[in-house]
Amino acid sequence: DGHASPEAEVLHYWTSGGEAKSVAVLQEEFAANGGTWTDMPVAGGGGDAAGTALRARVLAGNAPTAAQIKGPAIQEWYEEGVLADISAVAEANNWSKILPEAIAGHMQCEGTWCAAPVNVHRVDWIWANAEVLSANGIDMPTTWDEFNAAATKLQAAGVIPLAHGGQAWQDATVFEAVALGILGSDGFRKAFVELDMDTLKSDDMVAVFDQMRTMRGYVDENFSGRDWNLATAMVMNGEAAFQIMGDWAKGEFMAAGKVPGEDFLCLSTPGEGFLYNVDSFAMFAVDGDDKQAGQALLAELVVGESFQEVFNLNKGSIPVRTDVALDNFDSCAVLSADDMAASNEGGSLLPSYAHGMALRGAQAGAITDTVTAHFNSDMSSADAVQMLADAIANSM
Amino acid sequence: MTKWLEEHMPKLVLAPSFIVVLIFVYGFIAWTAWVSLTRSRLLPRYEIDGFIQYDRLFASPRWDTAFTNLFVFGFLFIVIAMILGLILAILLDQNIRTEGAIRTIYLYPMALSMIVTGTAWKWILNPGLGLEATVRGWGFEDFTFNWLVDPDMAIYTVVIAAIWQSSGFVMALFLAGLRSVDQEIIKAAQVDGIPTWRVYTAIIIPAMAPIFLSAFIVLSHLAIKSFDLVIALTGGGPGYATDLPATYMYTMAFSRGDIGQAASSAMIMMMVVFTIVVPYLYSELRTKDD
Amino acid sequence: MAPILEINNLFKSYGSVEILKDINVAIEQGDFLVLVGPSGCGKSTLLNCIAGLEPITGGQLSIGGKDMTHVSPKDRDIAMVFQSYALYPTMTVAKNITFGMKVRGVDQATQDEKLAHVATQLQIEPLLNRKPGQLSGGQRQRQRVAMGRALVRDPKLFLFDEPLSNLDAKLRVEMRTEIKALHQRLGASMVYVTHDQIEAMTLATKIVVMKGGVIQQIGTPSEIYNHPANLFVADFMGSPAMNLIPAKTKANGKGVEIEIASKSGDPITLIDTKNKDLPEDVILGVRPEDIADASLRGGEGRQEADCLIDIVEPAGADTFAVMQLGGKHVTARLHAETGAVAGQNLNLVFDLGKVSYFAPETGERLN
Amino acid sequence: MAPILEINNLFKSYGSVEILKDINVAIEQGDFLVLVGPSGCGKSTLLNCIAGLEPITGGQLSIGGKDMTHVSPKDRDIAMVFQSYALYPTMTVAKNITFGMKVRGVDQATQDEKLAHVATQLQIEPLLNRKPGQLSGGQRQRQRVAMGRALVRDPKLFLFDEPLSNLDAKLRVEMRTEIKALHQRLGASMVYVTHDQIEAMTLATKIVVMKGGVIQQIGTPSEIYNHPANLFVADFMGSPAMNLIPAKTKANGKGVEIEIASKSGDPITLIDTKNKDLPEDVILGVRPEDIADASLRGGEGRQEADCLIDIVEPAGADTFAVMQLGGKHVTARLHAETGAVAGQNLNLVFDLGKVSYFAPETGERLN
Amino acid sequence: MTDLSYTSPRSGSRTANILLRWALYIMLGLFALFYLMPLFVMVITSFKSLDEIRTGDLISLPREVTFDAWRTAWSGACTGIQCEGVRPFFWNSVLIAIPAVLISTLIGALNGYVVAQWRFKGANLFFALMLFGCFIPFQVVLLPMARMLGLMGMAGTIPGLIFVHVIYGLGFTTLFFRNYYVSIPSELTKAAKVDGAGFFRIFWSIFLPLSLPIIVVTVIWQFTQIWNDFLFGVSFSQAGTQPVTVALNNIVNSTTGVKAYNVDMAAAIIAALPTLFVYVVAGKYFVRGLTAGSVKG
């Protein structure tokens, strides 16, 4: 309403150059609409540090007006009774129409809208150095067997087949891409959304771990602890051929002046489906008209068309709404958007477990513990499957 | 009234600190104990639900690793930092001309947070970027130093960095100790014809027992609280091979939304602290009382 | 026979500060040499130089006839007892005593035998298994253990650095007697540092009085006590100190007439028949025991005078009376049952047979 | 007039350990009370109780006639000099002295005047602007400053806790005289702690000998010295200590026949004509000065005996000879020019007019 | 100094002695290299351009020295939408650290003074409780502390952060001062009491002026702890009150953005400069103060 001057203090973990520029866009629009934006960035650990700060502030009764939260964590926070209801904004802007159904589900808590989506990152990307591939006569792989064959060939040629950083979340990123390929979209949903024990213990799951073991062989020996962007740099330099990483990796290529399709190639990882990682802002129950007005304005702007375009151009992701023109986007983004639309139709638009979209923290963590333990040791696949089941049971 | 004030002033002065400590240390420990008995997730809840969190804790292979690591790490860190600190102190005690500068160099890591030096350490220890690559670059092709990426050895790199950070401080403690040994005892040993190394091993070092105790306490305090170190250096990896109770607890509480679990691990940590610190406190206060 | 210890023209500096200046001393087998002087005069430094614990800057030093100037401590055939006793804190008494032998590779049987011998001698058998921290009775037991560690070496020369200064007065007297007895029994040669002049007097066969790194006088206790070479020695040796009274002298038929200003007005005049050829201004040195109750003393060289008593200090065996003469406090040692009363005149006898005269400017002895 | 200090049935415990037991003392205006006893006997504790620095467990204490049992130190009208002097290290000498006045709000002019007065009295004017750490000459100057701090208060009662024990022997004697002079000049009342019995003897008008928190004897110096109440006091007071020789007595026509075992074989027999009714086994107490060269003494109560001399210690003014009697070391104080030689027999005179007898079991005085 | 170098003059050859001495200095030098290595890597990286880092060897010397990264880190690097480098956060840290250090030092001094010089029944128990507080892992207190801060209305404020640092610094400051004051003879207190001074007067006029060495130790220790703190800083701050470590973390630890290692390193060094400075300048007093008080034996 007109009386209040919108105010927002926004807790987020977008701090690096490209990300920060993207947030700045939002802030400018917010200011242009008469709002006052207070920035509260906390980077680190994929939002762990931000989570720490958020928890402390909520407990202190000093919650920020909005915080970057995603996936089931939104519902978890809602259950703690601290989130605000933004249904009014959502309904006024027809969110239920313009958002893909799967994504809209994440933004709703017991029938009300409680968060606003910002962007869609696709996680199941495979990136490649075009020159290295053509020098070795290899095409982008479309099945895991092709990938394995290509990798073997590259290895023989003295190129590291897969650039990888040995951090738990990167292990998990590769793992879910492999799982999606081998289990298929239904199997993936059963295993990592519904936590269906039969699927988790199935032979297919064993096969997934087998493929992980194979992939471990394609990674150079110094991968441990490596930051993902250093891995990307290896692909850029031609030291390595492939990297499996979300579309934020594109930003690194672009920053180095590489051109998609020419210098580097992008393709979804082998198999059906689309794993999304949707960033979103949850609004916290706060007192004061100014702040509530700020929340409404923020929600409206975030999902607004203009912001969606500018922001995602900067960030390397794609808009959440299906009705944004993609003329200014690069080929990878266009491919991503097309795939999203298609898989939304086919029911294979799936949440990324590795990026906290599919499961609550404890369960996702339990899976990641197993995956990373397996990947970093010589555990057998059967043992890994058993361990996975135990860990999930113990996390409930 | 003024007489009463005068008499009770010492107690009145301590009172605020006392209350603050009761609430903010012991109250919080009690709070943690309580929460460890609940099914708290994202935020604390207060319905008691028995020892379920402890059952989960002891069933978790990751906690196993973290807890074992605490002892491997703690033992190696404390022992090596003490030995190294002692050796450095003895070396520095030989009338070194540049002592001041060298002491500062050995001591400065204590001033830095691992948040600051973590990345540099990561590079140095990384076989592809750091020491191994450099030494190989000098022509020693067979030189291997890849502990950081070896799950079985990674915890030792944490030990190395921790020693780097704290051994200078231990050195300073020991140096102070060496200098407080009665010079006449050393002269007496010389007249007795005792060789230098035996003067150290048989006389000076045994006489520094109290300093060993102080160093032990400071180091165990650091070992138990080690957090930045692991986060900055290995992030707990490869896998969770370098997890420590402190990082386990933090992960559970703040990235997994599993506060009950975190509280139970915190209680176990506290018990470890207790078994180390209480005997120390006891001896400290007894000996200084008379 | 060669002197057991001979020091020639020894100099010692720390940096640019000269601590010891041209030290020359020699002692024979069986001598008990005491180095005495105020704190900081360089006694410990000299002892450390003899032990080889400090390198010397100049000069030469031999022990048992052999040049030891550059020999390391362990090869000098000496044993040393330190002021703090310097017991090895983590070793038992037995180990403290035998550790040196162990290091030198003496076989166990010999070690045990020597230990037993020393322990019996010093009566420390019951302490052998205690650590220094567990020695009760304060310093006395430690002191004995430190002695034991030295005795067991059976060295050519014993060095002691103020071994009694940590003991209280009573114990000090007792231990002094024990050390003296030990010296007589062993017939060993000893160099002993102290700043307590009574210790020096009672123990020494030869005393070296030092001040500021320079030797003031070397002599037997009686030479030092009765013929101090200068004002410093006169003042330092003896307790209560020698009275040093500014006086005027005048040649006189019988000897020298000495005039001393007195608080009550009339100067006191004494006649010394033994000395002559004194300058007009002198400092007269009289020991307290040479001023006594008139009623009790008499004889040659004795002169009476009435003096106003300021303070009377009964000290058990004696009573000290303090008066003002020549502008100085002058102490007289009177009999315990003296009739001296503060504020009253008393007729005192001055024994001029043993006085010293010093030149006021140089402080050197005149007679 | 009421006693200036009166202590009745004072008890003091730390926790369950009783440190002071049933202390009763009173002194008059102008008295100089010395508390003396071995280390740890509770002297400082008693002084602290008097000062109000330690609460007492039982009993009652009054100063200047007023009950002060529960009054805080600053209101007791006392001044105290501590063993370590306890100078405020960060304040100048002048500030150290005036700090108390400043705290009590005395105006600046009075402060300055009193400071000047005390400074002149103690001759510390040149030091006023120095800090304690800059006082050279070691402890002597500090000691004076500490005195100044006490003097400036002009209190009813001065308390001194071993103010001389940090000084070296020579200085101690000098300062002792100064304190005595001060006491005479001010006519003030003082309580003085020491473990040095000579200090006690020379300074006190009244001595309290303590042991293990219990008063052993209260008396004038001469009472304590000549009539020690028990073996402890006899041994503690006097230096060298009283010789305490186990002996057998036998009634004899003329008095008591005393038989003392001797190392050489034949026991020594002495006849005491003054005492009777002694048990068979006694401990005979003889002061060293009551055993002397036969040639120099004579008269009533004196008995001669030949003794084998073990050690001769010339100590300047006197020479001490040590022999073995009744299985103990016995010291005789001989003249400096004695002919005593270690290892030879000497004819000595025992002055039985002043001996003490003690019961061997209880240690109590018998005569 | 335990100088054993003069054990055996002229026994053994002179050359052996010189060789030994050389070996000693070489050893010390090697250790110095070990300790300097990470700092060295940081410094050289901060002088490289990003291109050189991307293509080159991370721990080789810069081919071309540039100060751009330093400028960016100080006043241009983005932490979120703000691109003002670490400068504003640096001042936040100053605003937090200075009062927190002063207050915790003062209270620690008072506490230590009471425990060491005014013993009363229970004082030791208090001290033991206090000391145990030093060992509590800080993660444990985050959540309840947040609640308390909220209740006290200090959540997210600089006074709140100061409060937290003071509380958890008290254990160590009390320990330091207590151990220092224990070695000051109690006669000093007694003399002042006889002089008529009261509790605070004695503290202020006599003990505080004496405490310089231990104040130095405490201030260095506390300053290092507080300046380097990240956990409390990130948990109890809000926009505008974040300390420099949080800003540094925001620059260094962003997950999905482009990394500028040269800026990271420059920012890290800037963040570390105050503590480094304090150690280099006052390190001597630190070691000396440790001997004076906090170490027994």
Ligand SMILES: Nc1ncnc2c1ncn2[C@@H]1O[C@H](COP(=O)(O)OP(=O)(O)OP(=O)(O)O)[C@@H](O)[C@H]1O
């Ligand atoms: N290692 C040293 N470096 C420099 N000066 C020293 C050293 N050791 C002693 N001195 C100085 O040498 C002088 C003599 O010291 P020394 O210890 O020999 O005196 P002392 O006669 O033994 O005194 P005391 O009776 O106090 O023991 C003193 O002035 C002292 O300050």
Ligand SMILES: Nc1ncnc2c1ncn2[C@@H]1O[C@H](COP(=O)(O)OP(=O)(O)OP(=O)(O)O)[C@@H](O)[C@H]1O
């Ligand atoms: N604060 C205290 N707590 C417990 N015991 C104490 C305390 N102060 C002194 N004592 C004990 O009380 C006894 C008497 O001590 P005090 O200091 O009075 O002895 P002292 O006669 O002055 O000895 P010294 O001559 O050594 O100064 C000693 O055994 C001592 O251990």
Ligand SMILES: [Mg+2]
């Ligand atoms: Mg000396």
Ligand SMILES: [Mg+2]
């Ligand atoms: Mg005392």
